[in-house]
Amino acid sequence: MNRAVCYFCGEMKVGAFVQCPNCGLYPEEDDHLILSLIMTDRYLDKTKMEAIGKDIKEGHFPTLTEETRQQFLPHLEEFKRRPVAKRDIVTNKPKK
Numbered sequence: 733m734n735r736a737v738c739y740f741c742g743e744m745k746v747g748a749f750v751q752c753p754n755c756g757l758y759p760e761e762d763d764h765l766i767l768s769l770i771m772t773d774r775y776l777d778k779t780k781m782e783a784i785g786k787d788i789k790e791g792h793f794p795t796l797t798e799e800t801r802q803q804f805l806p807h808l809e810e811f812k813r814r815p816v817a818k819r820d821i822v823t824n825k826p827k828k
Contacts, residue, residue, distance in 0.1 A: 737771040737781050739764060742788030744781070748772050749811075763796050766804045769811070 736748040741755035748768040751758040759768045770776075771784055771794070784794065
């Protein structure tokens with residue numbers, strides 16, 4: 733999983749759970765983390781990712797259905813158990 737769409741600004745970034753270099757925001761809540769996971773080249777092709785990014789830039793933000801949330805929650809929980817994931821999710825926050 734290398735490329736992802738930032739669910740805040742629609743720009744491409746490297747990594748689903750990292751801070752976006754464009755807008756500076758990062759996913760924290762499970763729903764945001766799941767959307768960030770879905771909007772990667774692991775699940776979407778480049779054309780679909782670009783279309784989603786364009787929609788976000790136009791103010792049309794993706795929503796997460798309960799069905800999709802339940803489908804991807806186990807993938808997120810699995811990722812959170814990985815040592816590197818814990819570091820990435822916790823330490824990617826900007827210092828205050």
